[in-house]
Amino acid sequence: MHELTRTEAIDLVGRYEAGQEIPEQMRADVRLLGSLLGEVLRESGSAGLFEDVERLRLATIQAYTDETAEAFAHATAVAESFSIDRAHEVARAFTAYFHLVNLVEEHQRVRIVRERDGRPDSEGAADSMEAAYARLADEVGEDAALARLQALRFHPVFTAHPTEARRRAISSSIRRLAGLLQEHDDHLRDGNDPARLERRMVEEIDTLWRTAPLRPEKPSPVDEVRSVMAIFDETLYTVVPAVYRRLDHVLQGEHAGGRAPLVKPFVRVGSWVGGDRDGNPFVTASVTRKAAGIAAEHILLGLERTTQRIGRTLTLDAETTPPSDALLALWKRLKAADEEAATEIAKRSPNEPHRRILLMLARKIDATRLRDADLAYREPSEFLADLRTVQESLVAAGAPRQAYGHLQQLIWQVETYGFHLAELEVRQHSAVHAKVLAELDAGAGSSGELSEQADEVLDVFRTIAFLQERYGPNAAGRYIVSFTQSAEDLANVHRLARYAVGDGGRMPVLDVVPLFETFADLQAAPGILAEIVQHPEFSDRLTRTGRRLEVMLGYSDSSKDVGPVAATLALYEAQADIAAWAKAEGIELTLFHGRGGALGRGGGPANSAILAQPPHSVDGRFKLTEQGEVIFARYGDPEIAMRHIDQVAAAVLLASAPSIERRNSGAARKFADVAATMDAASRQRFFDLVKAPGFAPWFAQVTPMEEIGLLALGSRPARRGLSVESLADLRAIPWVFAWAQARINLAGWFGLGTALDAVADEELLREAYEQWPLFRTMIDNVGMSLAKTDPRIARRYLELGDRDDLAGLVLDEMTLTRSWVIRLTGGDEVLANKPVLQRAVKLRSPYVDALSLLQLRALRALRDAAASDSPADPDQQRLLLLSVSGVAAGLQNTG
Structure with missing residues (x-):
């Protein structure tokens, strides 16, 4: 041309x-x-x-x-x-x-x-929350809706x-x-x-x-902690109370800010950054302590400045706003503990008792941060009690606007973030626990000789106890067990904790959370849970928490295990079964969704996914992982963060509406045969690909999977072992990332076309798309995934491997799936029913193509060098890595 x-x-x-x-x-x-x-x-x-x-x-x-x-x-x-x-x-x-x-x-x-x-x-x-609350109130009545809110x-x-x-x-x-x-x-x-x-x-x-x-x-794990802190400093600290304020205005109208709020703080922030050690040898007990310390530093600085700022504005004279007896008693206690500062503050605020108190409380928060034992708060509840004393005094003095204005927002911030900011969660693989216990049970350590791994595992429990003592009981304590396959895997955590603290040591308070990841583990989950709640430590903890239990579901490993279609259906069934078991046992269940950012890892719009869940699997509680580019996309801008929280919270509130529960359970029954057919057909098609001889090395050949490990993306290794001979050791993130880079996105759609072909009834499938939320969400997510693929470019990547059979299987399934998605969603191309998303993809596609062509050029050169046993050209490696970074930015979808 x-x-x-x-x-x-x-x-x-x-x-x-x-x-x-x-x-x-x-x-x-x-x-x-x-x-x-x-x-x-x-x-x-x-x-x-x-x-x-x-x-x-x-x-x-x-x-x-x-x-x-x-x-x-x-x-x-x-x-x-x-x-x-x-x-x-x-x-x-x-x-x-x-x-x-x-x-x-x-x-x-x-x-x-x-x-x-x-x-x-x-x-x-x-x-929005406003619309969700109105609908719920219409269905269950105002009082019941408010209680659920x-x-x-x-x-x-x-x-x-x-x-x-x-x-x-x-x-x-x-x-x-x-x-x-x-x-x-x-x-x-x-x-x-x-x-x-x-x-x-x-x-x-x-x-x-x-x-x-x-x-x-x-980056080191500590670098990753500091990166996440930027989100807190720039948005979450002020956005979350603003969400509460906006919702309270919906409920109380012009009276909001002048009456006690009806809204109770419903956001809690968790973090695995510096706590997740599953497969990451760089996350140690020392790192976990540093992570908690950095987070506490940020929140305590924020609370100190906010308290001081509000204190300076409370220039309310004692004659117009007389202090309560409780406020005067609080002043005496504060003055006795810090007389010099109290004298100076009283001199600057001679007849302003509420201002005096707030300025003194700011000093106590500063002392808490600096670990001044004479002045520091022991835990956030003490600070909250003092703030409420100020608030109640203002109300009694006829100043409700000052009581429920900025001061209320500070109270919301303390209730949401405590002194720890994010609840730091620890995660470790069940196999590591079993290995360390075998060493301990064999008598190791009696003479002080423990393996490095065992010593590190035990130190984690001592660290959790320290963090709870230092920053309050909510600072840490959730302990997630990856690859939970038996009740023993969960009981092992308590055994290790006892080994760690020894006789007379302070036991950390632990909420042990099972993580069910593979297809088989998801199916076994209800039986494992029924067994573990009889365990003494579990039973005792259930009693202490009002029979609250948390269960985590892994989306990515189940998808890599049986394919995206079968995994979606298996996750729904697991949630339904676990929720039914919990309801029968009188347990307040929280399901923790391990959803990645990419569609191949359970990503996609959270609000539509929430509204497609089984009855009683949400019940007003929703917990999920947020990672990588998704964190910055959802929480990086204050207004987008507020909108995102509003949308998700609205879906969580609405998911328990009787009409939604009836719709979901009715559709699950009506289309049960469709689900069974799709499950079997999609799983077999997926196995035809991934269980074919030589698939793993072929996958590494036709995608930049190996090279992704060279990118300095995060502290965690890209795979568990050194070999790509088996997918078992490959983490789900590079699995998804590599297919996305090759413009194939296989992890998000493969097997769906065959599944729909097996059903073969287009009218029935159209009916399912209209009436079955889980199916509709699946089809729409696949549409988004397919929109970012390009068959021409995909074919060039697949040509890098000498396996026409596997390449043909992938391209045939892509064509078949695309055809079915278009037929079910309408129009003449994918995302025709999602014009805003379609525009976003089309706006980028030719520019992503440019980077893909440069990446292909580099990848071919590297593969040719490897074939001739020549060393890799560093310039070609750099081109490949530059293009990987660019394609990730263009697709806005990595792993």
Whole structure:
């Protein structure tokens, strides 16, 4: 094909953009940042870089829009024509473009939320807490709805799985650009000249361009802790009480803030960062202590500053707002403990008793952070008691606005975060426990000689006890047992704890949480639970907690075990069975969903998934893992975080509505035969692929699975062993990540086409799509997964392996699945029923193609070198890693 003339290029890009149906403000943002990036490439890139980027951009747009073999071959040739150094630069340029487009999309989401919230006639979105509460109240009555709302619990748990491909320095640059883009909006709205802001944007984009896109080395677990803390500092600390305030306004209208709130804090934040040691040798007991210390430092600093700020504003004179007797007694106690400070504060606030107290409480929080035993609080409940004394005094003095205004938000923050911020959870593999116990039972340690592993495992329990003593009982205590396959696996945790503390030692308070991951373990779960609750320690803990029990379900390993379709159905059945057992036993069950960010790991929209769960499996409580790029996508911006929490909490509240429970249970019964047919057919098709001789090494050959391990994504190793001869040792994250990089996304859809073909009744399947929420969610998620695949590029990756049989099986199943999804969802292509998502994918696809072609070039060179026993070319390795980072940014979906 000939190189396009300027007129042809303008026409091509115009036709491509016209097909995206992009909102005008968003289109203007993309053009603005894209043009500024072009300016940076001309100024800061090497000679001719901008022109080469444009050549590849136009070639991939033409290949995407024309869909001809000739156009695709031309785009491939352009990618192959660059020198290796130029290829590095081009890959970085496309990656920078994706960061900017992702920013624009996030900005557009914020814009939509603001526009909706700013409308005076707005009644809230259909999937908001306001709408959910109204529907629930209509079904069960106002009192019952309020009781359910006050028992609500949403518990996100941040994990350090290595799926955030971009560096923190890149994320920081993007956040600064986000602020400039908002200022740009404000200037345009006010009619001001935005030229100054555009100059600052160019500077920031130039910084983004000049910042190395790849980490020089893997982050340590402590680095990962600090990265997650940025989310707390920038959004969660203030967003969560704002969510409560908004909901209280829904319930109380104009009286909100002037009466005791009806809302009880329903968010709890958990963290595996620095606590999850399953397969990560770098997470030690020392790291866990540091992780808790860093989190406590952040929350205590936040509470101190907030308390001090509120104290300074409470300039209420004792004559207009007389203190209660309890407040005066509190002042005497505080003065006796810290007389010098009390004298100074009293001098500055001579007749302002409420102000005095708050300023003294700020000093006590500071003392807690600095571990000043004379002044420090022992636990958060003591601080809450003092704050409530102030609040009650204000109410009694006729100042309810001050009592239930900012002071109430501080109380909500303490109730939500305590002195620990996030409940640090420990996770370890059941096999490690069994191995250490075998050593201990054999008499090891009696002479002080323990293996390094045993010593480390025991030290974890001593660390948990320390953290509970130091930061309060909720700081740590959940202990998750990976690959729980028997009641003994759970009982072993208590045995190890007794070994750790010895005679007379302080036992940590433990909530031992089973994690059921494989297909067989999910099926065995109810029997294992029925056995373990008879165990003395478990029985005692159930009694102490009001018969509360937590059970974790692993989405990713079950999917890698039997395929995504059978895993989805098995997870539903497991939840239904566990929930039925818990209800019969009078147990308050919380199911903990190990959902990854990617669709192949159980990701996807959480609110639709919640509303598709079996009756009584939610019951107002929802806990899930949040990881990698998903953490920053959902919680990185305050307004998006507020909207996300609102959506998920609404679904959790609504899931127990009688109409939802009847719908889900009725559909499960009606389509039970369909589920059975799909389960058997999809599982067999999946086994045909993954159990074929030589599949594991073929998988490593046709995807960048091995090379992903070279990326400094996270502290955790990519696989449990050193070999790829078996999938058993391969972690689910690189399994999903590698298929996504190859533009195949197999982990998210493989087997569905065969499953639907086995049912063969299109009318019945359409009926299932309309009436069966679990099925609809599955089909829609597969549609999203397939939209990010590209059969042409996928075929090139599959050609890297000398297995036409396996390649054919994958491509045939992709075609069949795509055909069925389109037939069931309507339209003539996937995501036709999800126009906003479809637009987001189409906006990126040709640019992702450009990076995929560069990645393929590097991967072929590396495979050719390996075939001839030559050493890997480091320049080709770097190109591959740059392209991996870029594709991850483009797809917004890693592992």
